[in-house]
Structures are given as structure tokens and as C-alpha cells.
Amino acid sequence: xxxxxxxxxxxxxxxxxxxxxxxxxxxxxxxxxxxxxxxxxxxxxxxxxxxxxxxxxxxxxxxxxxxxxxxxxxxxxxxxxxxxxxxxxxxxxxxxxxxxxxxxxxxxxxxxxxxxxxxxxxxxxxxxxxxxxxxxxxxxxxxxxxxxxxxxxxxxxxxxxxxxxxxxx
Amino acid sequence: xxxxxxxxxxxxxxxxxxxxxxxxxxxxxxxxxxxxxxxxxxxxxxxxxxxxxxxxxxxxxxxxxxxxxxxxxxxxxxxxxxxxxxxxxxxxxxxxxxxxxxxxxxxxxxxxxxxxxxxxxxxxxxxxxxxxxxxxxxxxxxxxxxxxxxxxxxxxxxxxxxxxxxxxxxxxxxxxxxxxxxxxxxxxxxxxxxxxxxxxxxxxxxxxxxxxxxxxxxxxxxxxxxxxxxxxxxxxxxxxxxxxxxxxxxxxxxxxxxxxxxxxxxxxxxxxxxxxxxxxxxxxxxxxxxxxxxxxxxxxxxxxxxxxxxxxxxxxxxxxxxxxxxxxxxxxxxxxxxxxxxxxxxxxxxxxxxxxxxxxxxxxxxxxxxxxxxxxxxxxxxxxxxxxxxxxxxxxxxxxxxxxxxxxxxxxxxxxxxxxxxx
Numbered sequence: 001x002x003x004x005x006x007x008x009x010x011x012x013x014x015x016x017x018x019x020x021x022x023x024x025x026x027x028x029x030x031x032x033x034x035x036x037x038x039x040x041x042x043x044x045x046x047x048x049x050x051x052x053x054x055x056x057x058x059x060x061x062x063x064x065x066x067x068x069x070x071x072x073x074x075x076x077x078x079x080x081x082x083x084x085x086x087x088x089x090x091x092x093x094x095x096x097x098x099x100x101x102x103x104x105x106x107x108x109x110x111x112x113x114x115x116x117x118x119x120x121x122x123x124x125x126x127x128x129x130x131x132x133x134x135x136x137x138x139x140x141x142x143x144x145x146x147x148x149x150x151x152x153x154x155x156x157x158x159x160x161x162x163x164x165x166x167x168x169x
Numbered sequence: 170x171x172x173x174x175x176x177x178x179x180x181x182x183x184x185x186x187x188x189x190x191x192x193x194x195x196x197x198x199x200x201x202x203x204x205x206x207x208x209x210x211x212x213x214x215x216x217x218x219x220x221x222x223x224x225x226x227x228x229x230x231x232x233x234x235x236x237x238x239x240x241x242x243x244x245x246x247x248x249x250x251x252x253x254x255x256x257x258x259x260x261x262x263x264x265x266x267x268x269x270x271x272x273x274x275x276x277x278x279x280x281x282x283x284x285x286x287x288x289x290x291x292x293x294x295x296x297x298x299x300x301x302x303x304x305x306x307x308x309x310x311x312x313x314x315x316x317x318x319x320x321x322x323x324x325x326x327x328x329x330x331x332x333x334x335x336x337x338x339x340x341x342x343x344x345x346x347x348x349x350x351x352x353x354x355x356x357x358x359x360x361x362x363x364x365x366x367x368x369x370x371x372x373x374x375x376x377x378x379x380x381x382x383x384x385x386x387x388x389x390x391x392x393x394x395x396x397x398x399x400x401x402x403x404x405x406x407x408x409x410x411x412x413x414x415x416x417x418x419x420x421x422x423x424x425x426x427x428x429x430x431x432x433x434x435x436x437x438x439x440x441x442x443x444x445x446x447x448x449x450x451x452x453x454x455x456x457x458x459x460x461x462x463x464x465x466x467x468x469x470x471x472x473x474x475x476x477x478x479x480x481x482x483x484x485x486x487x488x489x490x491x492x493x494x495x496x497x498x499x500x501x502x503x504x505x506x507x508x509x510x511x512x513x514x515x516x517x518x519x520x521x522x523x524x525x526x527x528x529x530x531x532x533x534x535x536x537x538x539x540x541x542x543x544x545x546x547x548x549x550x551x552x553x554x555x556x557x558x559x560x561x562x563x564x565x566x567x568x569x570x571x572x573x574x575x576x577x578x579x580x581x582x583x584x585x586x587x588x589x590x591x592x
Binding site: 038086093159 | 193205206209212213216217218219221240242243246288289290291293305306308309310312313316317321356359360389391446533534551553555556560
């Protein structure tokens with residue numbers, strides 16, 4: 001179980017708003033976090049710092065393939081993003097950086113900005129107040145990347161240690 | 170069972186007899202591209218503690234986003250890439266002079282029908298122009314694929330887009346796509362493979378096919394695809410790539426699509442994407458007259474030879490409006506060479522344009538920044554807030570024809586005002 005306070009956004013929050021391109025010179029999540037959501041102003045940035053969960057509408061993370069859109073949120077102390085839907089590259093980058101990306105539209109509708117929620121990955125449940133909403137748990141392959149702490153630790157642990165990789169056309 | 174392009178291409182790259190949409194498979198991409206993000210991949214590889222690469226000949230690196238370097242940090246990042254390429258023997262390494270990765274790799278014949286390609290850039294979907302499956306991933310994923318050779322992919326559902334041609338006067342592949350993105354919205358094809366079909370494609374240039382597949386990403390798609398045909402084969406043979414060097418993949422006629430969309434080219438008008446989302450699309454009549462401070466003709470979407478030639482044809486004999494900045498950034502060095510040779514470069518200069526070195530330039534926020542409250546009309550693929558300088562500036566997207574007409578008038582202008590009735 002994990003959980004915390006949420007910051008809530010609307011639909012179509014894009015990568016350039018999450019982390020402007022001018023800051024991609026860094027790959028340090030903590031350094032990047034200083035500029036997360038900068039186009040939306042210091043108030044939003046302050047609230048982000050006090051939150052553990054991002055709640056968003058549809059197509060969160062649309063736009064660029066920049067991995068820093070996910071890693072800057074990790075640097076800001078965000079543990080999970082719950083959205084009505086995700087852009088596909090953002091979803092991949094989230095899993096690969098160890099950030100939970102959860103599709104649960106009912107939970108998004110049920111929670112208010114600044115509210116508290118709890119997530120149970122094992123059963124695929126989000127709890128908001130006295131209501132519980134269900135989502136499809138990750139397939140085993142994705143869960144094992146999350147469990148390893150991201151794709152690079154996963155590759156180190158499972159791929160490199162497996163010895164010779166198979167060849168394929 | 171009848172299969173889509175996506176199902177066939179992923180089955181082949183996964184070494185399986187067949188796959189179906191929804192299935193998760195380990196896919197071995199034929200080409201792994203990284204651009205300005207290459208140094209991040211190298212640093213990640215160091216962190217991984219291995220120097221073993223699956224197949225160095227599948228790696229392509231292009232220094233396109235911030236070139237030439239304007240800070241010591243960027244210079245240092247590029248130095249790292251140069252040394253890495255040298256040390257590992259990466260033959261497909263392109264330095265700061267080459268241009269935009271997508272355009273350069275297509276121009277040099279490295280992108281072929283039936284391939285699967287990944288890249289550290291969302292617009293990697295552009296490779297569908299030659300019947301290949303391209304998709305964007307993050308830098309960790311590229312690093313992992315360098316080492317393991319594969320990555321997981323979910324076999325996507327497919328959407329069929331039928332474009333009936335020819336297009337109406339004054340419209341281009343850019344207008345087709347902006348109309349489609351406006352109609353379907355920015356997540357209209359999320360996680361899907363978009364297949365283009367229809368009479369418009371017959372004889373269509375590779376340049377316009379690239380524009381279709383590049384912008385398809387703004388629908389959220391995973392792949393975009395134009396079926397390879399005689400145009401594809403001629404384009405490749407001009408680059409020394411013969412039919413024996415690739416295997417075309419065509420969808421079965423009765424394959425299953427989750428959605429079919431039809432666009433009537435004859436009814437199309439020039440389209441504009443308004444701030445700050447690419448799906449905020451309006452016909453040009455709704456925004457004509459909007460004052461601009463800057464016009465940018467550049468990017469992997471619309472700075473290819475044909476795009477620049479079209480814009481120059483309108484600009485010829487005209488001057489850029491007083492107080493307006495016109496920035497032209499050719500997509501590649503080869504395009505730059507050709508426009509110099511054909512006098513197009515001079516046409517731009519005489520009109521009052523600034524020509525920059527080939528690359529991503531202002532599209533990636535490298536030059537061409539705007540002050541507070543300024544407005545740019547751009548031929549690029551994205552108009553997100555803050556992408557070109559101030560967070561309070563605005564970006565409108567349109568075709569190279571719209572860009573040229575707008576530069577002359579200083580306000581967003583319908584290019585049909587500059588075209589003959591026949592044109």
C-alpha cells in the first residue's frame with residue numbers, strides 16, 4: 001500500500017509543460033524537479049512539492065519522448081500518476097523510471113485537488129475516502145520492471161546476468 | 170487470419186510466425202536512433218556497468234537538436250558522443266553538420282520497408298513514409314536496447330485513414346494532417362498504428378509521406394504507415410538500395426481496423442493549429458489576419474526540399490513584411506546544398522529571410538526564441554506553451570505555403586491569395 005496527497009490536473013498535460021525543453025541538459029531527477037511545471041507558475045510548483053500523487057485527466061504526458069518528463073516527477077517526490085489515460089511514450093517512460101502510471105478514470109473523477117488517496121498495486125485498487133476503485137494490475141513483465149526500480153536496474157539484474165542474449169533478425 | 174501492417178511487422182521483428190493486437194512481444198528493432206539524447210544513453214550505459222553492445226551496426230546517432238553547441242555543457246555532451254562513436258565503431262554517426270536525424274537517415278537509405286525502428290524522439294513515426302514501423306522511446310529504453318537488442322512492445326490496434334485525392338488548391342499533406350488531428354484530437358490514435366490508404370497516395374512524393382507520418386504522432390499513435398509502392402522503390406534505388414535489400418510488408422485487404430476515417434482532399438482548406446495544442450485546429454479563414462512577429466520554416470515535418478521550394482515559389486519577388494522575422498532552417502545538409510544549387514537559397518535571402526544551419530533549430534527551442542506576448546507562425550509539429558521562448562508567447566502551425574504568405578503580409582494569410590487559379 002502507498003498513498004498521499006494529490007495535485008490534480010485536467011486533460012492533455014503535455015511534456016513541454018511538465019519539463020520545458022530548455023532543461024533537458026540535465027538528467028538528474030532532483031535538479032530537473034526544480035523546473036517541473038514551471039510554465040504553470042510557482043504556486044503549482046509549490047503544491048507539487050507538497051504532493052505525493054499526481055491525478056490527471058486524459059492523455060497525460062502527450063508530446064515529446066523526453067524521459068525527463070517522468071524522471072523530474074520522481075525527483076519531485078511523486079510516487080504515482082493516476083490518470084484517465086496516458087500518452088504511450090510517457091507511460092513507457094514512467095514504468096522505466098520506476099514511477100507508477102495508473103489508468104483509473106473513476107478515481108480521477110472522485111478525488112478533489114489536494115485530497116488524499118491510497119493505492120494498492122497488488123489488488124489494483126485506489127481508495128478515496130470510503131470509496132474504492134479498481135484498475136487492471138500491471139502484467140508481470142511490467143511489474144518486474146517496477147519492482148526492480150526501473151528499466152536500467154531491471155536490465156542489470158535480469159538481462160545482463162542471464163548471459164548470452166539471443167540473436168534475432 | 171487477416172493481419173494489419175503492425176501485426177505483420179512486429180511478428181517478423183519478434184521472430185514469431187504471427188502476433189495479434191493486444192499481445193506483448195519482445196521486438197528486435199533493426200535500427201536504434203538517438204539524437205541529442207545520445208549522451209544520456211552513454212551515461213546510462215556507464216551506470217549499467219557494461220560495454221557490451223548487441224549489434225553496433227543497428228545504432229545510429231545524430232547530433233541534431235542543439236547544433237552547433239552554444240554552451241560548454243552541450244559541447245561536452247557532443248564530445249562524449251563523438252568519442253563513443255569512434256571507440257565503438259558506430260558507422261552511422263552524424264555530427265553537427267548533417268541535419269535532423271529523421272530526414273538524414275531516410276535520405277541516406279538506412280530506413281527501409283518492413284523495418285522496426287526506435288528512436289529517442291516522438292516523431293520517429295516518420296519512418297512509416299517508407300513502409301517501416303518507427304516509434305519514440307526514452308533514453309533508458311534506447312540504452313537497454315543497445316545492450317539487449319530488444320524491447321517489449323504491445324501489438325497495437327490499427328486505424329485506417331483513407332485520403333481521397335487530389336487535394337484542393339493551396340493544400341498539402343500538412344493540411345490533411347492538421348484536419349485529421351483537429352477531428353480525431355491529440356489522443357485520437359493513442360497506442361494505435363495509423364495506416365494511410367486512398368488515391369491521394371498514388372504518386373505522392375516521399376517528402377509528403379514523411380509529413381503525414383511525422384504528424385501522425387500528434388494523434389498519439391505508436392506507428393504510422395504508408396504502403397510501399399513504385400515511388401518508394403524508386404526513392405530507395407536512387408540511394409543504392411535495391412529490392413533485395415528489404416522486404417515490403419502490406420496489410421491484408423480484409424485486416425481488422427478499430428476505426429476507418431475518410432478525408433476528402435478536394436474539400437480541404439488550409440488549416441491552422443492554434444495555441445497551445447496541436448488539435449486546436451481551425452480552417453485558415455477563422456484565424457487569417459492574426460498579426461505575427463516571426464515565421465519559422467523548419468523541422469522534420471516541413472523543411473524538406475519540396476517544402477522549401479514551395480515556400481520560395483510564393484516568396485519570389487516579395488519581401489518579408491517590415492518588423493517580421495522569417496527564419497528558414499533546412500532539415501539537412503543535402504537539402505541545403507540543393508537549395509543553394511537551385512537558387513532557392515537566394516530567393517529566401519532576397520526576401521529578407523535569415524537562413525540558419527541545418528538541424529532542429531527553433532523547433533527544439535534552439536534559437537528563434539520569442540519575447541513575452543509574441544506570435545510565431547511555424548511549419549513545425551508542435552505549438553506547446555513555452556516551446557519557443559517566453560511562456561506567454563504563442564505558436565500557430567501551418568504549411569510552408571501558409572508560412573510564406575504570412576511572412577509577406579505579416580499576418581496569418583491564406584496562401585491561395587498568392588497562387589494562380591490553376592496552381
